[in-house]
Structures are given as C-alpha cells and as structure tokens.
Amino acid sequence: MNFDNEENVVVFKHPLIQHKISLLRDKATGTNEFRKLVEEIAMLEGYEALADLPVEDVEIDTPIETCMTPMIAGRKLAIVPILRAGLGMVPGVLSLVPSAKVGHIGMYRDEETHEPVPYYCKLPHPIEERTIVVTDPMLATGGSAIDAIDQIKKTGGKTIKFMCIIAAPEGLERLHKAHPDVQIYVGHLDRELNKDAYICPGLGDAGDRIFGTK
Numbered sequence: 285m286n287f288d289n290e291e292n293v294v295v296f297k298h299p300l301i302q303h304k305i306s307l308l309r310d311k312a313t314g315t316n317e318f319r320k321l322v323e324e325i326a327m328l329e330g331y332e333a334l335a336d337l338p339v340e341d342v343e344i345d346t347p348i349e350t351c352m353t354p355m356i357a358g359r360k361l362a363i364v365p366i367l368r369a370g371l372g373m374v375p376g377v378l379s380l381v382p383s384a385k386v387g388h389i390g391m392y393r394d395e396e397t398h399e400p401v402p403y404y405c406k407l408p409h410p411i412e413e414r415t416i417v418v419t420d421p422m423l424a425t426g427g428s429a430i431d432a433i434d435q436i437k438k439t440g441g442k443t444i445k446f447m448c449i450i451a452a453p454e455g456l457e458r459l460h461k462a463h464p465d466v467q468i469y470v471g472h473l474d475r476e477l478n479k480d481a482y483i484c485p486g487l488g489d490a491g492d493r494i495f496g497t498k
C-alpha cells in the first residue's frame with residue numbers, strides 16, 4: 285500500500301522530526317536523552333495532528349478594547365497513552381494542551397505470539413464529545429493499537445487520532461484497514477518487521493529505552 289496519498293494517514297517528512305528520530309535510533313542514546321527526544325517528537329507531531337481542532341470566537345477584553353478572538357471550542361481533548369511506552373509521549377502533547385484529560389490503556393505484547401495482552405483501562409468520562417489522541421511510539425504488527433482503539437470505541441469514543449513515532453508498513457496497513465476512520469500520524473515509516481515482530485531498523489524496545497529497564 286502506498287501511504288503518500290492515503291486518506292487519514294500522515295507520514296511526517298519534517299526535518300526536525302527526522303533528525304530527532306535518527307538520534308532515538310542510536311543505541312548509544314541513553315535514557316535521559318531518549319525520554320527528552322520522545323517528548324519533543326510528540327510535541328512536534330501533536331502540533332500538526334491538532335491543526336484541525338475546532339475553534340470558536342469568544343469575547344476578550346484586551347487592555348485596549350473588547351474583541352472577538354478564537355479559542356479551542358467545545359469538544360475537548362483526551363490523551364490516551366498505551367502503557368508503557370506511550371506514556372513517554374504524553375508530556376509533549378500536554379505541553380500543547382495542558383488542560384487535556386489523560387486516560388490509560390495497559391497492554392503488553394506476548395513475546396511468543398506477539399498478540400497484545402490488555403491489563404488496564406481507565407478513560408475519562410464522558411468520552412463521546414472529546415477528540416482522543418492515542419499515543420504509542422511503536423506501531424509494529426498493529427495489534428496493540430487496534431485493540432486499544434477497539435476498547436476506546438466500545439466506551440463511546442468517536443473522534444480518534446493515533447500518533448506514533450515509528451511504524452512498520454505491516455502494522456500501518458493493518459491499523460488503517462481495521463479503523464479507517466482513525467487519523468494516523470507516523471513520524472517515520474520503517475522497512476519491515478523481523479521474525480520477532482520488531483521494527484527494522486527501528487530503535488529496539490521503546491518502553492525499555494524510555495524507562496531504563498533491561
């Protein structure tokens with residue numbers, strides 16, 4: 285599938301995002317810098333992903349006069365990281381929309397089957413009217429993202445965006461087919477998955493690199 289002109293799929297080309305992703309890939313990049321880079325990339329991606337947030341004019345008194353001026357309208361934001369690695373992207377999005385609510389979906393990939401195993405779900409209520417930004421740095425087979433979005437839709441979520449840093453073509457295609465209504469934002473589209481379902485060239489295990497485990 286060619287994702288260049290695919291509706292609801294954005295693969296970023298911005299040099300700042302590409303530069304920071306290259307630094308993330310480097311196995312010599314330590315936990316502290318890795319965390320900062322994930323946060324910065326999430327902020328840069330979030331700026332673009334939130335470009336269609338609805339605004340409405342409100343009345344504001346400036347020191348000079350009263351004017352009508354745009355502010356983010358009604359439908360507010362919820363950020364929903366897929367634990368653990370998705371947590372690393374939350375501060376970057378929160379720096380743009382500090383009043384956003386934050387839900388959590390706990391999920392890990394079984395090492396043998398590569399299937400997602402859900403272990404936690406707490407979402408802001410009511411969720412129906414919110415724009416929901418799901419974060420996870422890695423979209424590999426797509427199983428975790430599809431399952432997380434299934435859970436969000438079951439609780440009533442409608443307007444959903446999925447933001448990742450690196451995607452494999454296999455996972456991107458699978459997620460897009462399973463949830464064609466979800467807007468997907470990808471920092472970089474990598475080559476392929478290996479036999480262990482890791483992204484190549486990728487950056488290794490994002491959760492371990494963010495939290496310094498292993």
Ligand SMILES: O=P(O)(O)OC[C@H]1O[C@H](OP(=O)(O)OP(=O)(O)O)[C@H](O)[C@@H]1O
Pocket residue numbers: 366367368369370391392393394398400420421422423424425426427428429455481489490491492
């Ligand atoms: O597209 P998939 O094949 O489902 O793989 C991607 C998932 O794998 C990683 O999580 P992991 O299972 O390592 O959990 P962790 O974040 O707790 O380390 C990653 O953060 C995604 O959630």
Ligand SMILES: O=c1cc[nH]c(=O)[nH]1
Pocket residue numbers: 369422424481482483484486487488489490491
């Ligand atoms: O390459 C991969 C695949 C899944 N999860 C990761 O953290 N990295």
Ligand SMILES: [Mg+2]
Pocket residue numbers: 369489490491492
């Ligand atoms: Mg992990």
